Amino acid sequence: MPQTVKGVIARSKGADVELVDVVVPDPGPGEAVVKIDACGVCHTDLHYREGGINDEFPFLLGHEAAGVVEAVGEGVTEVAPGDFVILNWRAVCGQCRACAKGKPWYCFATHNASQKMTLTDGTELTPALGIGAFIEKTLVHAGQCTKVTEADAAAVGLLGCGVMAGFGAAVNTGGVTRGDSVAVIGCGGVGDAAIAGAAIAGATTIVAVDVDDAKLEQARRFGATHTVNSKDAGGRDAVVEAVREITGGNGADVVVEAVGRPETYEQAFYMRDLAGTVVLVGVPTPDVEVTLPMIEIFGRGGALKSSWYGDCLPSRDFPMLVDLYKQGRFDLDAFVTERIGLGDVEAAFDKMHGGQVLRSVVEL
CATH class of the missing domain: 3.40.50.720 (NAD(P)-binding Rossmann-like Domain)
Structure with missing residues (x-):
């Protein structure tokens, strides 16, 4: 059954973000529902809110995230319920000309979920970078989930964008x-x-x-x-x-x-x-x-x-970097300036403008 959860959206250009009810469908073929543990507040989210990416409002913001797979759709073999994952926005297709040349980090046909998350009135949401993770649970393509050793989600989730870049x-x-x-x-x-x-x-x-x-x-x-x-x-x-x-x-x-x-x-x-x-x-x-x-x-x-995206291949790079973090050789904790709630995203944008933070991280 579809679930109704809390998420942060940008309804129109330049408007303050809103914490609203979002309907998350059951995962279809090739899809996964992920319970979000933490998500970093990235400049790209601010660009979405300001209309700097495109005008496909309303946006479901957030993309630098880690969490636990709750359910998967038909045909999914990459991950299973209970897996701790970092989300990525370049789920490689394995078939395009870049992938065929052995350079999947340049994949020209990356995957996103086919279904849309919506507001309770049926309005379709555009997830930031195909993820949308300022939310209690999100729907993504299973290829956007990279299984890693469990660690502090606020720290390792940042590998999903800025730190990996x-x-x-x-x-x-x-x-x-x-x-x-x-x-x-x-x-x-x-x-x-x-x-x-x-x-x-x-x-x-x-x-x-x-x-x-x-x-x-x-x-x-x-x-x-x-x-x-x-x-x-x-x-x-x-x-x-x-x-x-x-x-x-x-x-x-x-x-x-x-x-x-x-x-x-x-x-x-x-x-x-x-x-x-x-x-x-x-x-x-x-x-x-x-x-x-x-x-x-x-x-x-x-x-x-x-x-x-740092020419990364998530399946190769994310587990390696999490291992370096757990060995004490890569201080991901140093990137986390503050830990905040879902209702604090707008204030985090203000701090970002003022250069007060390296990363604010939403914890759920």
């Missing part, structure tokens, strides 16, 4: 390895995860770049060996020069841009070493453009890459 940008996309020098521009949750990933991968010099001294100090907790306040440095060239000086005058082997702005991307381009790699993981707005001299693109060599 940053860690993977450094390790999967950037290919950071032992002895590398790395610079990370933008030290929010994604940037700090990139710093942590670089440290775990064995980078010996990790430079954190931001405009906020408090964020730079926090970046050291995740593994930054040096910091540069770009606001105090005195312009783009001065920031680039500061990173070059730290890296022996050469520039970093890998630069992760976690802001998504033209000016910071240009800094990333110029602060890398010859044949170095730039990884863009900060999400730009559709209206911005970047201009670079082609002779510099040619002459510097290396690679300019974009990172989608």
Whole structure:
């Protein structure tokens, strides 16, 4: 029988979120109902509320989540009731051209649940990133559930988006390895995860770049060996020069841009070493453009890459990262600034605007 549970929706562009009754259908073929234990409040949820993703209101917000599978539909073999899972928004199809080439982390036909969750009046909801996890129970495609060893849901649930995006940008996309020098521009949750990933991968010099001294100090907790306040440095060239000086005058082997702005991307381009790699993981707005001299693109060599979800494969990466967390080698607890209730999401958005939190996490 369908269940009626509490969930957080964005009914219209810019309006405060609402805690309402949501009808969750029984899982159909290939689907699962998951009881949510915890869900992080991500900038992407705020983008949905502000109409920055699309206009398919009302949205059921939330996507960085972990919980326990309650029921599965016909044909589901990946997970079973009682499994502790992290939800992911790229359930690979196994059949598209990317999957056929052995690169499923680029899957072009990822799965979502076929059925819709609704309001009690029958209004269909659009789940954020195909998940919708600011809710007591949610309906997803079974492929969006990655079984892992049970752990603190508030911490490991963050692997569902921001932490995986940053860690993977450094390790999967950037290919950071032992002895590398790395610079990370933008030290929010994604940037700090990139710093942590670089440290775990064995980078010996990790430079954190931001405009906020408090964020730079926090970046050291995740593994930054040096910091540069770009606001105090005195312009783009001065920031680039500061990173070059730290890296022996050469520039970093890998630069992760976690802001998504033209000016910071240009800094990333110029602060890398010859044949170095730039990884863009900060999400730009559709209206911005970047201009670079082609002779510099040619002459510097290396690679300019974009990172989608940290180029992760959830079935491969989530269990490994949970194991690192449980071994004390990856401090996911440090990303959790506060633990809140379902009714506190709007206040969490306000704190996010003010830069007061790394992550607020809703616990149910």
